[in-house]
Structures are given as structure tokens and as C-alpha cells.
Amino acid sequence: MKDYAANQIIEDISLGFIILDDKSRILYINQFSREKLNCPPEVVGQSWPEMFPHLLEISRLTETGGPKTVYFTIGQESFIAIIQPYSKSGASLGYMIMLMDASQLDEVTKELDAYKNLHTDLKAIFDISYDVIYVSDGNGITLRVSSASERLWGYKEEDLVGKSVYHLEKEGVYSPSVTRMVLEKKDRVSFLQTTKTGRRLMVVGTPIKDEQGNIVRVVNASRDITEISQLKNELEEVKQLTEGYKQELMSLRKKSEAEKKIIYRSEKMRRLIELAQKVGEVDSTVLLLGESGVGKEVIASYIHNWSPRKQNPFIILNCGSIPEKLLEAELFGQDLDLVGEREGRQIGLFKKAKEGTLYLDEITEMPLSIQAKLVGILEEYDFANQRTGESRVRIVASSSKNLEDEVKAGRFREDLYYWLNVIPITVPPLRERKDDILPLILYDLELYNKKYKKNKQLSANVLEKLQHYPWPGNIRELHNVIERLVVTIDDPMISLKHVPEYIKNNAAEIKDVEVHRLLPLKEAVEKVERDLLEMAKVRYISTTRMAEALGVNQSTISRKLQQYGISSQLEKEAH
């Protein structure tokens, strides 16, 4: 084992080992060398330069003395030879040559070349980049800066490399330092920055972390958006101007429409209009409730036109008709990524409505995520208002659903409900203010006659039917029915036969007192009494209930039922 060790190892290892004497004769050559150099069997004692004339390089080196390293190839293989002279007491005794397979080194060399190329490419990118690319280490020491730094900040790469970003920030080279912020936040940071040279930059700083999560590099890219920003501002100004004109036009049109169009005669509506006028004078948030088509939007517009805000925009946003993402963008603004959340918000409708009124129609249709953001804005407004007393957009919201039910069902945020429910106004359905029906019909008849250049009349019977119909779609339905009659009927006089069946059938159900001919008063009163009792009998199960509905006492009902010979069975049940 002992003997084996020294000789055999040298013989067997994958390294070449050759010893030459001072005359360059081969004294020893191991297995690896013999194989790789294709030696003939009798090689020991032969002259190295004669045996291997193709390895002249090595022969020549052996003549020059000191240790040398040579790179050479034989066929497809490449080798490195280290030539080491050996001597004793100053006299040269010969040379030792070590041979190594250089194929592995080839790989390393290739990789090194690839890195060199990559470095050249990166440097080129760095230097031609329009953005400033800024690389620092985990301690904030500047490692590299692209040449755009001179154009954007007025500092060359050599002014910055090697310096701490904390120091450069203090010196005011840039402020704030995005690297510092990334190192503090340990996360990506982006913001807008104006440089000392007046450039507007969009800065994005990204941490590069090692496997343990430690920041090893911070890479920042700062893009010059001065021109874009100027263009954007100009565009925004133009947009605002256009929006302003549009709103002005709209509100002018709306104003005249609203003033013309609020048709009413009922006491309920008179009181509601009075309330709307009072509400118009203050800034409180209004919640308009009522069935679809009752005129909530008309009232909202009336409130706006009655308010000191009437010169400012009245903006309507139907929360149910726009997809969620678009609704969010409409309300709070777009380009959140580009301009940052706060600026983004201000471009939305809240900014557009300025000191006007924002009408949020069908507020219950607003997705919960947007409701949350709206609450945030209302809180901000409230805070700003308390602080500065500054007047902001006034919010009028509407709902045709019962908001409390929506809150209970978890579809509407309770806090938003309280924010909005400051002044609730319920617009009653048309069937609860029948006095308004006739003026509305006559108004529409005139409107559509004019619009379609017709001269239609409605017969007394038709007017009567229409007044007795419950109008589940309220004023919107009434508009549609009158428009359809005016457009589709050829006869100049629209009579009952032209009225849709569903109207006639439903109108009959809620018949009021009808008089078709002159008759003695006593007889008429009796007829009405009988009809009323018949109707009440169908609807109520006891004479007590009937008495309540007809506003008399129960004994009167019993007596009258007897008088007119109407079922006495009911009376018995009632007792």
C-alpha cells in the first residue's frame, strides 16, 4: 500500500507528469502523458524536442529557464502545460512538465466570454438608455449610473458612483432618494419627482433580494415624462374646458328642461318641491327614494338648479349601467399607476363635478368595493370641510330599492347608508298623487303633438281611463304611453278602442266614483254607497274592517248592508 501510494498515484492520475534532464531527454513520463501525447513505447531516454517537434513551444520554453505556462492543442483536445525547471546548487538538472486537460477551462473561458459580451451589451444599454438606470448595493452605495443622469440630474456617472444615496440625497442631488425609500420599505416604490433641472420624472425603484430575503441591489429607473406630463396637463385643461362648456350647455338645457318639465298639481308634490327648494340652499347630501320613473332625477336636477351651485356642473352617473372597472375609473379617475392614487382620484367625476352636484343614480347597484372607496372620499371631504370650510362637490344619491333592506342583506355598506341618508326625500309614486296625472297627460299630448307635427286629441273616456290606471312605471310609463298613442294612431281623436287592453283592464280595477248621466242626487248617493259596500265586502273579511276602510262605524255598515240587501253572512262572521 505504501509503495503503491507515491509511484502509482503519479502514474494513474488524470494529470500529465513528465521529467526531462538538463539535455531535454525524457527521464520519466506517466501514463496520462503517454496517452495524450501518443508516445511510442520506447520513449524514456529519448530527446523531447526530437520526439515532439510539434510541441516546439514547450521545447523552446525549456531552453529559456524560468517556470512557464503554455496552452496547446493536439487534435480536438486542448491542454495546459506548466513547465518548471529544477536545479541543485545553482546547476540546472532539468525540467518537470505538468499537463492538464484544458477542456474544462474552455467552458470557463466561454462563460467568461459570454459575461464579457453581456457586460458590453449592458454597458451599451446603460449608455444609450433614455432613462436613468441607477444601481446601488444593499447599503445604498451607488454602483452604476447610466449616462442619462447628466441630462436629467446634471451629474455625471463618476460624480455619483461609490457615493452613498443617503449622502447624495442630503446634498440635494435628488430628493427624495428612491433607493433610500426602497431600502426602508423593502419593497418596490414608485412616484413622480421634479429634478433641480426642472425635469419631471417617473421613478420606479425595485429591490433585488438574495435567497434569505436580504436586499443586495436596488435598481431604479427614472423616466423623463416632462413632455408627456406637459401634454397631459394641456390635454387635461382642454378636457376640463370642454367638459365645462359641455356641462354648462347641459345644465342650461337641463335647467330649462327641469323648469319646464316639473309638472304637478298634487299637494304632495307641492310640498316636495318646497322641500327641494329649501334643500337646494344647503350643501347637505340628499338621498332621493322612490319607485323607478317617479322623477328622482328631475328632482335632483331641480335641487341643483335651485342651489348656489347652479353655474357649476350637474353630473349624472348611473351606478348600475357601467361595468365595475369603468365605474371606478369614472368616479375616482384613471391612470392610477401612472400618476399615483391621490392625483388619479382627482381626475375622476369628483374633480369634474368641481363645486357642482354629482348625482349617483341607483346607488345600490354600486359594487361593494367601490362603495368602500366612496366612503373613503366622503370621510376625506368631511375632514377637509371641517378644516378649511372649503366647498366641494355636492352628492345627491338615488335608489328605487329599500336601502335598509339592502344593508340588512349585506349588499350595501351601512356606513355609506348613513353618509348618504342625511336628507332623505321620498318621491311618491304617481298612483299616490293622482291629481298630477291629468296635467302630465295634457303636457305630454302637447309635447308629442309638437314633436311629431300632429294634432291628436284624447277623448274624455280615454282621459278618464288613464287617470284610473295605477301607472306602475310612473311618469316614464305615462310618457311612453302618450307618445305611442300620438305616433301610432291615425284617427285625429284617440278613443278607448285605441288604448292598450292592459291599461283598460287595470284601470277598471281601481274605479273611483263614476257618473255617466244626470240622475237624482239621492239615487246617485245610494248607487255610490252600494258600489262602495260591494267593493269593500269583496276586499275585507269583517264589517269591522269594512267600517275602518270606509271611515264609518261598524253599526252603520251593518245597517247599510241590510238596507241594500247585501249578504248578512259577513255580519255574522264579524261577531
Ligand SMILES: Nc1ncnc2c1ncn2[C@@H]1O[C@H](COP(=O)(O)OP(=O)(O)OP(=O)(O)O)[C@@H](O)[C@H]1O
Ligand atoms: N314632475 C314631472 N313632470 C314632468 N316630467 C317628469 C316629472 N317627473 C318625472 N318626469 C319625467 O319622467 C321620466 C322619468 O323621470 P326620472 O328619470 O327623473 O325618474 P327616476 O325616478 O329618476 O327614475 P329611475 O329610478 O328609473 O332612474 C323622465 O323623462 C322625466 O323627465
